[in-house]
Amino acid sequence: MESGLDGHTALALLRWQIELGATEAIGDTPVNRYEAEPPRPAVPAAGPQTPPRPDLPPPAPEVDPVEVAHAAASAARDLDALRAALGDFAHCELKKGARNLVFADGNPAARVMVIGEAPGRDEDIQGKPFVGRAGQLLDRMFDCIGMGRAAPAAEKALYITNILPWRPPQNRDPKPHEVAMLLPFVERHVALVDPDVLVLMGNHSCGALLGRKGITRLRGKWGEALGRPALPMFHPAYLLRNPHAKREAWHDLLMLQARLKETP
Ligand code: URA
Secondary structure: OOOOOOHHHHHHHHHHHHHHOOOOOOOOOOOOOOOOOOOOOOOOOOOOOOOOOOOOOOOOOOOOHHHHHHHHHHHOOOHHHHHHHHHHOOOOOHHHHOOOOOOOEEOOOOOEEEEEOOOOHHHHHHOOOOOOHHHHHHHHHHHOOOOEOOOOOOOOEEEEEEOOOOOOHHHOOOOHHHHHHHHHHHHHHHHHHOOOEEEEEOHHHHHHHHOOOOHHHHOOOOEEEOOEEEEEEOOHHHHHHOHHHHHHHHHHHHHHHHHHHHOO
16 A cells, blocks of 8 residues: 655654554454454374373274275185285284284194184284294194194194284283174184184184183083183193193093094
8 A cells, every 4th residue: 555654754653653552453344353254273282192001901993994894805715815814804912013924733624723813023023823932832832642733644633723812912902892802803713714623722713702711610620612622721821830730721631632532
């Protein structure tokens, strides 16, 4: 707008107004603020975020991971498809921290399917279940009754998997929501392998498949899981820490052997 003031005078006037306390330049034409656009809702200030509580499951997501898992697992027509479906399953946080998916090892024609808890460090590195110290003990235990994961004959063979296919950080215990969302894959895994009996290694495997924990009471007694005979046993990692319990483990292996002989 033309004012007729020279630049120096205009600047001097502006400085003087600032000294008087003016903080805003207003236009020549008045504005009716009541007719102006309503103010936009204030965006909440990006204050400090509440950190997630590690002892609680994460807030309810929009999709139900258990339903997603059910749909993906039941669509798998064979073990390769099931492995691929697990690999594509994006709802379990454990996957992000793991190096490898640990699906299974052994002979899928086996009469006996062993179900452990979750991969540890060695399993995570190699992508195979029970390959660390506990796994080596497991191999020696079954070798004592003439069985092993490399056996070609179904009656001598083992097929081995875990409840969780990804290593939990620092080998912590599986959380209930992790077990719940991965259980549909375990159920489908068992259905596809179709073993005669299940061996449930340790408390978490029993909790997930029998709905009960307390391995000291459960071990050595046949139960039923997913419609099949299931034998809870001490986990080999427990036997490494408590070698005196190997006596009970030997008893349980003989029970398994007897059962397999009874029902050829
Ligand atoms: N313990 C388990 O339960 N599973 C493994 O694969 C290794 C250790």
